[in-house]
Amino acid sequence: MNIFQPGDGMELPLGNKSGLPNSVLIAEDDPIFRRILESWLQKWNFQVTAVENGLDAWKALQQENAPRLAILDWMMPGLDGIELCRKIRNQAQGAYKYLLLLTARGSKEDVVAGLEAGADDYLTKPFDANELRARVRAGKRILELQGELVKAHNELQFEAAHDHLTGLWNRGAIMDLLHRENQRSARIGEPLGVIMADLDHFKQINDSYGHQTGDAVLREVAQRLLESVRNYDYVGRYGGEEFLTVLTACTASNLAITAERMRVYVSEKPVETGTGPIPVTISIGLAAQHAVGPDLAREEELVRSADTALYAAKASGGNRVEHSPENLSTDPVHSAALR
Amino acid sequence: MNPMVFGGVQCSRSTSSDLQPASCANSSGQAIWEKAEALKRLGGDEDLLRELCQIFLEESPKHLQKLREAIADADAQATMRAAHNLKGELGYLGAAGATQAAQELEDMGHQQTLSRAAEVFTFLERELASLHIALRNSDGASL
Numbered sequence: 001m002n003i004f005q006p007g008d009g010m011e012l013p014l015g016n017k018s019g020l021p022n023s024v025l026i027a028e029d030d031p032i033f034r035r036i037l038e039s040w041l042q043k044w045n046f047q048v049t050a051v052e053n054g055l056d057a058w059k060a061l062q063q064e065n066a067p068r069l070a071i072l073d074w075m076m077p078g079l080d081g082i083e084l085c086r087k088i089r090n091q092a093q094g095a096y097k098y099l100l101l102l103t104a105r106g107s108k109e110d111v112v113a114g115l116e117a118g119a120d121d122y123l124t125k126p127f128d129a130n131e132l133r134a135r136v137r138a139g140k141r142i143l144e145l146q147g148e149l150v151k152a153h154n155e156l157q158f159e160a161a162h163d164h165l166t167g168l169w170n171r172g173a174i175m176d177l178l179h180r181e182n183q184r185s186a187r188i189g190e191p192l193g194v195i196m197a198d199l200d201h202f203k204q205i206n207d208s209y210g211h212q213t214g215d216a217v218l219r220e221v222a223q224r225l226l227e228s229v230r231n232y233d234y235v236g237r238y239g240g241e242e243f244l245t246v247l248t249a250c251t252a253s254n255l256a257i258t259a260e261r262m263r264v265y266v267s268e269k270p271v272e273t274g275t276g277p278i279p280v281t282i283s284i285g286l287a288a289q290h291a292v293g294p295d296l297a298r299e300e301e302l303v304r305s306a307d308t309a310l311y312a313a314k315a316s317g318g319n320r321v322e323h324s325p326e327n328l329s330t331d332p333v334h335s336a337a338l339r
Numbered sequence: 340m341n342p343m344v345f346g347g348v349q350c351s352r353s354t355s356s357d358l359q360p361a362s363c364a365n366s367s368g369q370a371i372w373e374k375a376e377a378l379k380r381l382g383g384d385e386d387l388l389r390e391l392c393q394i395f396l397e398e399s400p401k402h403l404q405k406l407r408e409a410i411a412d413a414d415a416q417a418t419m420r421a422a423h424n425l426k427g428e429l430g431y432l433g434a435a436g437a438t439q440a441a442q443e444l445e446d447m448g449h450q451q452t453l454s455r456a457a458e459v460f461t462f463l464e465r466e467l468a469s470l471h472i473a474l475r476n477s478d479g480a481s482l
Binding site (some may be wrong): 029030031032033035036039040075104125126128129 | 379380381382384387390391394395398420423424426427428430431
């Protein structure tokens with residue numbers, strides 16, 4: 001990480017931590033200052049993009065993988081540093097940009113105006129290498145902290161929405177997704193369906209082989225469920241051994257076909273565990289949204305219907321697919337034909 | 340010779356006979372440019388300094404021309420900008436007398452009082468001429 005070379009006081013250990021590209025944008029109309037900045041920053045192992053005016057700086061910052069550290073001259077033709085700061089800050093999306101404003105004026109009002117326009121820091125000309133290095137280093141530190149924060153936030157967001165054991169959506173998340181997709185499908189007039197699947201005789205597996213084996217079975221079944229649906233369907237762990245799948249743009253008959261495919265795929269071969277192969281089957285209840293407008297079934301009703309059908313499947317001995325009663329009245333595919 | 344005072348820096352009108360070789364003083368005893376100071380600011384990077392001097396030799400006549408036009412047009416805003424740009428570069432090279440004059444012109448532009456601008460400009464022009472000679476002489480030899 002340390003690229004310090006003895007005998008050269010200009011070197012700076014600015015490593016490429018946390019995946020941040022080591023790049024910097026310089027916007028400076030004066031060729032002397034542009035060259036000085038470019039020369040020093042390159043010496044410190046930065047990838048430098050140098051432009052001569054504010055408009056070119058704006059364009060460079062809009063590109064994909066644009067530098068996140070920008071050194072902007074206050075006085076530039078066209079778009080000056082202050083206007084550029086404001087324009088960048090008014091842009092809501094995108095990664096945070098650290099803006100270092102260069103000024104030949106040192107008055108307090110100017111500094112305040114610059115910071116209020118959105119600059120993170122400022123540097124007064126003529127600056128020396130040590131000062132620039134210290135300011136750039138501070139900027140990198142902020143960007144690195146921000147990167148870590150975003151990463152932690154994303155990880156937390158994933159954890160908050162996913163089931164730890166299986167990696168599927170957790171109950172809260174799958175219900176949120178169902179709510180959202182139910183509304184969206186109704187709005188664009190597409191059919192939506194839900195599939196509730198439950199592992200048959202899971203308690204016996206736990207009792208006979210222990211909870212660790214039980215967990216391994218759950219993980220494998222979750223995987224098989226995921227593999228038997230389209231990659232844009234949502235599979236969640238609804239409860240202990242109960243899985244809820246939300247399928248968008250899926251007609252009632254396709255819903256039945258998918259459910260049957262899930263049932264067959266899960267039971268086709270036994271699950272390999274540390275305690276040997278264990279044959280598993282699932283029971284499935286499904287419900288299709290068959291109304292629009294004011295009659296739109298709420299997501300709780302859909303889940304309740306699928307649950308009722310699931311109980312019917314269990315009552316008939318398990319390892320089978322059942323429709324909710326509402327589906328039977330509107331769907332030409334018969335539940336008896338699904339077995 | 341009547342000394343003229345520009346913002347506290349005392350200098351005398353330079354004539355062509357005042358132009359002296361590299362890193363010598365102007366007639367007021369002030370160095371045309373502080374090479375050591377400039378080099379120090381650049382962290383001792385002589386290659387970079389040579390390159391910057393080259394850029395300055397090419398660029399400063401353009402700035403000076405802009406400044407001349409701005410003053411002739413009595414355009415305070417343009418005077419301020421052109422003087423500002425020159426000041427930055429001159430300051431970097433440690434050309435104290437010229438920097439001071441550019442600073443005065445910038446201030447005049449800022450305050451929109453250009454009555455003495457032509458006078459200061461003449462001084463700046465001469466300082467720059469000396470600086471050009473000093474930089475050229477310095478280039479390659481001692482650098």
